[in-house]
Every structure is written in C-alpha cells, then in structure tokens.
Amino acid sequence: MGFGKSFVILGSGNVGWHLSLALKRKGYRPLQVYSPTAANARKLAARLNCGYTTNTARVVPDASWYLIAVSDNAIARVAAARPLRNKRLVHTAAGVPLDVLSEFTASCGVLYPLQTFSKSREISFSDIPLFIEGSDNQTTIALGKMAATLSLQVRSSTYRQRIALHVAAVFCCNFVNHFIARAKEVVKKEKISFNVFKPxxxxxxxxxLKYNPIDIQTGPARRGDSNTIKRHLSYLKDDPDSAKLYRFVSSSIFDYYSNK
Amino acid sequence: MGFGKSFVILGSGNVGWHLSLALKRKGYRPLQVYSPTAANARKLAARLNCGYTTNTARVVPDASWYLIAVSDNAIARVAAARPLRNKRLVHTAAGVPLDVLSEFTASCGVLYPLQTFSKSREISFSDIPLFIEGSDNQTTIALGKMAATLSLQVRSSTYRQRIALHVAAVFCCNFVNHFIARAKEVVKKEKISFNVFKPxxxxxxxxxLKYNPIDIQTGPARRGDSNTIKRHLSYLKDDPDSAKLYRFVSSSIFDYYSNK
Known part of the structure; x- marks a missing residue:
C-alpha cells in the first residue's frame, strides 16, 4: 500500500467534511466520497472535485487511505464493506477501539481531532490537536506523517486516553455551551443583549487556561454565600430547569472545595 | 457635591483594586483607601499614592465619590459610617439594591462591572460592560459620566436586571470554570497536558457568541447517544463526583431538547 497520498472519505458529516478538505489543501488526492445520503455525498464530492457513491460495494479499491468518519455505531458496518478488505482503514472516533477495524485489515488506525466542527464554520486544522493510534509501526508512522501535514499538534494516544479526552471535551464544550445557552435565556427575559457577556x-x-482552574474558582458557591444563592434561586423560580441546574452545580462546587 | 473627580475607595478586594486603579488612570484623584485589613489597604494605597485607614470613622469627608466595593453583607455597615453621611455613595454589587445606600444619603448609585477580577491579572476596563443605577437624575448623569470614562459599554439597569446578569454570570463564569477544572482532572489522570483543550x-x-448556543448544541446528550454516555460513566466510575455531574448535566441537556 505504501505511503501514497490518495484517499477515499467515508462519511460527509462535520468531521469528514473538514478533514477531507484539509487533506486536499495539503496535497492529498481525494478519489471518492461515500455517504448513505446522496445529497451530502454530492455536495462534498463537488467541493473535493471527485466522484461519490451511496453504496459501500461501489467504493473504489485503489486509494492509499480509507478514512471512516461516520457515526460511532456505523463504523463497523462501513469497515465490513468488501472493497475495504485489507485496505488501510482509519476511523476518527474517540469512543471506538481500533479492534473494530483490525478484524478487516492488518493496517488500520485512529485519527481523533479534538475540536468541535460545523460545516458552516471554516476552521484551520493547523491548531487542532490530533490523537493517533496505529495497528503497527509502519501504519503509525504513515498516519503520523499524514497527521503532521495537517496539524502542529500530533500525539499518540491509547483508547483509554481517547475516552478521557472525549469525557473532558463533553465537559469543556457540550456542557459549557449548555450553561451559556441557559445564561442567554435568563438575560433575554430581562431584555439584555447577550453580547455583554463576551468579555x-x-x-x-x-x-x-493560564492558571489552574481549581485555584481561581470564584462565585457564591465557592464562597459559601448562601444569601446570594437563595436570591438567585428565588429569581429563577419561574424557570425550574435552570433553578435545578443552578442548585446542583452550586452544591457540586461547594462540596468539591469543602472536601479539599 | 458637584461633579468632582476625587474619590475614596472603600474595599481593597478584586473589584476595589481594579476599579480604583482604572479611575486613577483616567484622571480621577484617589484621596484614601479604607479596608478593615491593614495590609490590603496599605498595598492599594501605595499603588494609588494616597493615604489609607482601617477605621470607617477616619474616612476623609471631602471626596466627590465614595466607592463601596466590599462584600455584599458589609455594604450597609460601611455605608452607615458617620463620615459618609450625605455623601455621594456608590456600591459595586449586583445583588444589593440601591435602597441599602439611600437611607444614608440623597445621592447614591450602583456601578456593577460584569467581569471576573483577580489582583494578579491586569485587565482593561474599556471593554467591560458597566451597569449603572442612580438615586436621581443628577447622580445618574454624574455616575454615567464617570463610567463612560472607564468603559465604552455603559448601560442603565434595574436591580432585577442586575440579579439576572449575576445569575447568568454564575453560569458563564463560575460553572464554566468548574467544568473546566473537572475536565482538567480527568485528563491529568491519563497524563495528558490540558493545553490540548485550548483550541x-x-x-x-x-x-x-457568534451563533445561538441553543442551535449549535452537540455531543452525546444532545444526540441521545446512550452508548457513549454509558461508556463515559463507566470511565468515570472511580470519580463519583464527576460522574454525578456528567449524569445530571447530560439529563438536563437531553430533557431540554426533548421538550422543545
């Protein structure tokens, strides 16, 4: 299989979209897009200037790399497609072990980008930490070489480390976004633009990021300021879901620092 | 009292520290620092190049402004000091109504900066949204003028709006920091540098901030991906506090979008 620079992208979601475009920009040659949804496959193929298919049996057999960027549950099904047998397969999921691919080929890997992607938002791959794992030395080196053309932040990682990264990413991205969404709803009721929260x-x-977040925690829960907490819960009495979140996380903060 | 530019700062915590230094930079003249803790008072007075006292009875009587930046519970006690009777008093707390000052003077106000402060971290006031409230037109105008020399973002607000801002600030700052702290602990166990989370x-x-956070929510809870959630909870089995937070916030996200 060598260290060729052609690839097929399987999956046209947020990760497949950005990863394949980034590879093309770095001189990798897209041969084909596979996606079960024709409209998505067509749109990405047009951007990559290559063909597409909605049928795994029609995937072209001569690519150096087969990049599987479908949902976790679909990875094994896609990897089982006949044209992918004994090809160099790489998936991009944090939560899926390499074994899922190694039953179909001797050369496989994982390339997990630690970032949140949306199709509408252009993003530079060069700052994104990429966590790689390979089935063998040769594949790891080839995968590391590909990853290094995309990003300055390439690291090896085990499956367990990827799970930890994913858990932490849920805390830092999904949970943080949820709290910002709730905050925005709170001030919206008072006709205050959310832009004031930018600074x-x-x-x-x-x-x-600069300090240790444990050392710089502030706020009513950290201080044990029960008057302020009561006032805030009273303000939130018409919004029981936000009140529940407020109470739960405040207790978590209070307990965390009380037990230290 | 006029629209003079001299002031006394009462309180040498994070807000008092940064507010008084910013005022001095803008040509306001610091006359004195009051703090019950001599070391803090002395340190800030040295930076402001003025005197200090630890006794409210010794506060100088001839300042244009008395800025009370002490903890919420101490505001009324400080404002009750004899030298402050009928002076222009301003407190900086989100959670304290203006009434607490108006029993001591006819001219008082609130100047609430929506920001998190640490003494060790220099911060430019010019981007910080300042929310003001005055007891009467003349005071509001004078306070607005002072605020406008500090920041480009000055808005009037009611007590109720300040409470909403404070609740939202707890979500955006204190809670967000708590989740980042937990995330850092998770990856630390796997010997991964937290710097990889910066992007x-x-x-x-x-x-x-650019989109509506409600519309861009992603992650396993948003997708209802119970396999990933189970895997993450299983990973967190030795860290029951983080597991509890993970479970609670995931349910909150799932319920929030299910009910929409």
Missing amino acids: LLNETIYKA | LLNETIYKA
Whole structure:
C-alpha cells in the first residue's frame, strides 16, 4: 500500500467534511466520497472535485487511505464493506477501539481531532490537536506523517486516553455551551443583549487556561454565600430547569472545595 | 457635591483594586483607601499614592465619590459610617439594591462591572460592560459620566436586571470554570497536558457568541447517544463526583431538547 497520498472519505458529516478538505489543501488526492445520503455525498464530492457513491460495494479499491468518519455505531458496518478488505482503514472516533477495524485489515488506525466542527464554520486544522493510534509501526508512522501535514499538534494516544479526552471535551464544550445557552435565556427575559457577556466569557477561558482552574474558582458557591444563592434561586423560580441546574452545580462546587 | 473627580475607595478586594486603579488612570484623584485589613489597604494605597485607614470613622469627608466595593453583607455597615453621611455613595454589587445606600444619603448609585477580577491579572476596563443605577437624575448623569470614562459599554439597569446578569454570570463564569477544572482532572489522570483543550475551548466560546448556543448544541446528550454516555460513566466510575455531574448535566441537556 505504501505511503501514497490518495484517499477515499467515508462519511460527509462535520468531521469528514473538514478533514477531507484539509487533506486536499495539503496535497492529498481525494478519489471518492461515500455517504448513505446522496445529497451530502454530492455536495462534498463537488467541493473535493471527485466522484461519490451511496453504496459501500461501489467504493473504489485503489486509494492509499480509507478514512471512516461516520457515526460511532456505523463504523463497523462501513469497515465490513468488501472493497475495504485489507485496505488501510482509519476511523476518527474517540469512543471506538481500533479492534473494530483490525478484524478487516492488518493496517488500520485512529485519527481523533479534538475540536468541535460545523460545516458552516471554516476552521484551520493547523491548531487542532490530533490523537493517533496505529495497528503497527509502519501504519503509525504513515498516519503520523499524514497527521503532521495537517496539524502542529500530533500525539499518540491509547483508547483509554481517547475516552478521557472525549469525557473532558463533553465537559469543556457540550456542557459549557449548555450553561451559556441557559445564561442567554435568563438575560433575554430581562431584555439584555447577550453580547455583554463576551468579555466575561473570554476572560473566564483565558484564566482557566493560564492558571489552574481549581485555584481561581470564584462565585457564591465557592464562597459559601448562601444569601446570594437563595436570591438567585428565588429569581429563577419561574424557570425550574435552570433553578435545578443552578442548585446542583452550586452544591457540586461547594462540596468539591469543602472536601479539599 | 458637584461633579468632582476625587474619590475614596472603600474595599481593597478584586473589584476595589481594579476599579480604583482604572479611575486613577483616567484622571480621577484617589484621596484614601479604607479596608478593615491593614495590609490590603496599605498595598492599594501605595499603588494609588494616597493615604489609607482601617477605621470607617477616619474616612476623609471631602471626596466627590465614595466607592463601596466590599462584600455584599458589609455594604450597609460601611455605608452607615458617620463620615459618609450625605455623601455621594456608590456600591459595586449586583445583588444589593440601591435602597441599602439611600437611607444614608440623597445621592447614591450602583456601578456593577460584569467581569471576573483577580489582583494578579491586569485587565482593561474599556471593554467591560458597566451597569449603572442612580438615586436621581443628577447622580445618574454624574455616575454615567464617570463610567463612560472607564468603559465604552455603559448601560442603565434595574436591580432585577442586575440579579439576572449575576445569575447568568454564575453560569458563564463560575460553572464554566468548574467544568473546566473537572475536565482538567480527568485528563491529568491519563497524563495528558490540558493545553490540548485550548483550541476546543476557544472555539466553543467563539461559536456560542457568534451563533445561538441553543442551535449549535452537540455531543452525546444532545444526540441521545446512550452508548457513549454509558461508556463515559463507566470511565468515570472511580470519580463519583464527576460522574454525578456528567449524569445530571447530560439529563438536563437531553430533557431540554426533548421538550422543545
């Protein structure tokens, strides 16, 4: 199989979209897009200037790399397709072990990008940490070489480390976004533009990254300021879901620092 | 009292520290620092190049402004000091109504900066949204003028709006920091540097501010991906506090989008 620079992208979701476009920009040659949804496959193929298929049996057999960027549950099904037998397969999921691919080929790997993607938002791959794992030395080296053309932040990682990264990413991205969404709803009721929170959010992230977030925790729960907490819960009495979140996370913070 | 530019700062915590230094930079004249803790008072007075006292009875009587930046519970006690009777008093707390000052003077106000402060971290006031409230037109105008020399983002607000801002700030700052702290502990156990989360955190905040965070929510809870959630909870089995948080916030996200 060698260290060729052609690839097929299987999956046209957020990760497949950005990963394949980034590879093309770096000189890798897209041969084909596979997606079960024709409209998505066609749109990405047009961007990559290559063919597409909605049928795994029609995947072209001569690519150097087969990049599987479908949902976790679909990876094994896609990898089982006849044209992919004994090809170099790579999936992009944090939560799927390499074994899922190794039953179909001797050369396989994982390339997990630690980032949140949306199709509408252009993003530079060069800053994105890429976590790789290979079935064998040769594949790991080839995969590392490909990853290094995309990003300055390439690291080896085990399956267990990827799970930890994914758990932490849920905390840092999905949960953080949920709290920002709730905050926006709170101030919207008072006819306050959410733009006023921009400096606070930026400063919060800046400080959490610069210092140890455990050392710089502030706020009523950290201080054990029960008057303020009561006042906030009373304000939230018409929004029981936000009140429940407020109470739960405040207790978590209070307990965390009480037990230290 | 006029629209003079001299002030006394009462309180040498994070807000008092940064507010008084910013005022001095803008040509306001610090006359004195009051703090019950001599070391703190002395340190800030040295930076402001003025005197200090630890006794409210010794506060100088001739300042244009008395800025009370002490903890919420201490505001009324400080405002009751004899030298402050009928002076222009301003407190900086989100959660304290203006009434607490108006029993001591006819001219009082609130100046609430929506930001998180640490003494060790220099911060530019010019981007910080300042929310003001005055007891009467003349005070509101004078306070607005002072606020406008500090920041480009000055808005009037009611007590109820300040509470909403404070609740939302707890979500955006204190809770976000707590989740980042937990995430850091998770990956630390796997010997992964937390620096790899910088692009993800920055992108998360960028997107939440650019789009509507409700529309861009992603992750296993949003997708109802119970396999991934189970895997994450199983990973967290030795860290029951993080597991509890993970389960609770995931349910909150799932319920929130199920009910929409």
